[in-house]
Amino acid sequence: MRNKVYQTFDEAVADIPDGVTIMFPGFGGVGVPRNLIAALHRQGAKGLTGISNNAGVLDAKAPDVGTLIEAGRVKKMYCAFTSPTHPSRVTAFVRMFNNNEIEAETVPQGTMAERIRAAGAGIGAFYTPTSVGTELAEGKEHRVINGRTYVLEYPLHADYAFIRAWKADTYGNLQFRLTQRNFNPIMAMAAKTTIVEVENDVVAPGELEPDAIHVPGVYVQRIVRIPPAPEGIWE
């Protein structure tokens, strides 16, 4: 069986070409694959499309998708926040979006999650009640089902998913801890190539309980153990 365990983040992202679509999980700073993002930043791939709940935070000390945006590597973002929650919170993304230096599509968070899930689940499209009657539903196909109005939404596919996990085995089976889970499992399932940074030693198959695995290893292609700080990014 092909070895999935890579020694460095740089090796794990080395072959990512320009122009691909990448999924970046994380919510409230938890479950963000910061080491892989930092490695991709060093690697230099550009013209990227990103799928992420937000487009980077203000004054980020640790790398996140905003690091790639600020470096001009991202051409388009799909995210749930395309303007700041407060006018003073002007991130690199907001500045660039206002200057038309980056494209963006605003997607309600649950619709984003379901579109990602649909990509992994082989669903061609689905009807959701979210956004009906709002500006975001304008131009979308509507349908009344059992008296309720829904809009049609399509899957969000990706070439790569960057994943941050708690535990992994060498087959790529993954476990997450608490709200670290967030978008990680559905992104791992939706992308063609899933690359994982993991917070604990990669164990032998059989050491993770089959009933407690959050992502089956078949979905995972590459795994890197996060080294101790300062080499690894832990914040």
Added chain:
Amino acid sequence: MRNKVYQTFDEAVADIPDGVTIMFPGFGGVGVPRNLIAALHRQGAKGLTGISNNAGVLDAKAPDVGTLIEAGRVKKMYCAFTSPTHPSRVTAFVRMFNNNEIEAETVPQGTMAERIRAAGAGIGAFYTPTSVGTELAEGKEHRVINGRTYVLEYPLHADYAFIRAWKADTYGNLQFRLTQRNFNPIMAMAAKTTIVEVENDVVAPGELEPDAIHVPGVYVQRIVRIPPAPEGIWE
């Protein structure tokens, strides 16, 4: 907080009226809520609609949905098997279906699972590639998305789900063991009232690991601990 733990199966199903729709999980004889089915059989509710992968097995020694069918309590079944895999395997359901004593809709197993999931997930309808080009897609709405043809399928809702779990806490958080899981979690999430038979003692909240819970307790309304055989059904 309302007590969810019932002392007997008979109490847990006592108020189920005639004419409701019930989901019955189980696959290959594993994860079948046999004690609740036996209790409903005693209770006598009729005119039921059942949603289940199959419609009972041949020579069932332990109660399953076929027990209710044979007793004439079921008006319609949604299932993936409406004819026997071998002509000699004529179950009560097959005999009644051939005699037009029961209605049935044949649903591909994955489409059934996704329709159940859609009901729990508030999805109005979805496009799936399964069954395209076959008799089962006739009369259904088709749509080409990115060059692939899909059919439109609608959610399967239910009034009740009968669930068989491995462990539960008093809030209703559930865990399943190995392939016992099958349809159980998605049925628990899709039904208005979820009633659970559990193979271990019901524990206090906090004793099940939050990361290893398969069904959050909010989805569960009633729990009964299975007593030792012969009072409880364990096969």
Added chain:
Amino acid sequence: MPEHPKSGKPKLERQAMCDRLAMEFQDEWVVNLGVGMPTLCSNYVDPNKTIINHSENGVIGYGPIAPVGQEDRHLVNASGQHVLAQPGMAIVHHADSFAFIRGGMVDVTVMGAYEVAENGDFANWRIPSRKGGGIGGAMDLAACAKRVFIAMEHTNPRDGSPRLLKRCKLPITAPGVVKLVVTDLGLFEVSPQGLVLREYAPGWTPEEIQHETEARLIIPRDVREFRFRD
């Protein structure tokens, strides 16, 4: 003409506003509290009720904000604040968390807003003068929770313009979903007939509150002073 609020008449405190909404929560309700003021609702604790806190990032049944030094780096709420684990808590992934929301499992969501209209529309995600919007999970929650409660200041703090309107001027978050609004001037119910003033801040009259409100208020006979506690 009623005394103008700028004269210094006291308004309700934010905590009092949120306490009032939290008094409406029923035993076993699943409650989703939006970023900002709504999180104050969790400070109101009724020992006779079990409230289940849901956060859109997939945590059902979390506990209070973690005291300094007790933060778990893997456990945050929708605002990204570290919270404490609570016995019986369950974790799901993001698609399952919004399946939970869309599936109608959230009994009430409490959000802030820029505007609420008498038809139950509200706006809280986008200001047309700024490009883009910050929608997060608000549209999913607004469309799918069983009840939407709003906590906001009665008037725009910048120019004093009213926020309880006949029709929303900003792009809406969801149409016709708001059930209850608390502002620093009172408690308002959205009824089929329009906005009903249920309770007024101490020292204020219904007429004074109408003066601060664009929508036409319905003043029922049993309108009463604001209840701070049950």
Added chain:
Amino acid sequence: MPEHPKSGKPKLERQAMCDRLAMEFQDEWVVNLGVGMPTLCSNYVDPNKTIINHSENGVIGYGPIAPVGQEDRHLVNASGQHVLAQPGMAIVHHADSFAFIRGGMVDVTVMGAYEVAENGDFANWRIPSRKGGGIGGAMDLAACAKRVFIAMEHTNPRDGSPRLLKRCKLPITAPGVVKLVVTDLGLFEVSPQGLVLREYAPGWTPEEIQHETEARLIIPRDVREFRFRD
């Protein structure tokens, strides 16, 4: 005219047929074996390859059939047989198992069939003379697995009628999906030009096999005798 098979000329054994399909499995393939004859594929073990067994009831990476006395009452495969757990095995629920299938994670599904047509259609779920059908997960697997392999007897054991047809007569399970068919007479590939005979059973000639086949067989120059092992 070729010797008639009823004369007693030996046909391939079921295990040999399934071994031949299993020889096509590649390292790390996710393999889904249908009820009945296809499960024999798991008896062919190539130590140089890791095969990942998927069963529609949500188990990825299960092991061999459990010996008597070692059954775990909570672990069965798609046929309801007790199997052994294997290190690295993972369990998902039914919706996630079919998300896995529809998402294209199954490299090959091996199924039985009543009929296969030269255009890649096949039928295995319904006989119009019987009411209803037994579809299970076959339609999902047929529509969504990367490859569909079929293992079946070359002719109907009841009346000797051919099963490799120009067009299916029975209601199909999926259109145009079959890649490879093994029968007790040989190995057949579905190509854009039609059915190609790749290998014939020992003692049989391509012409004799054509005689048992309704579809027009393409006989390539490199057609060879059946390979029992790599």
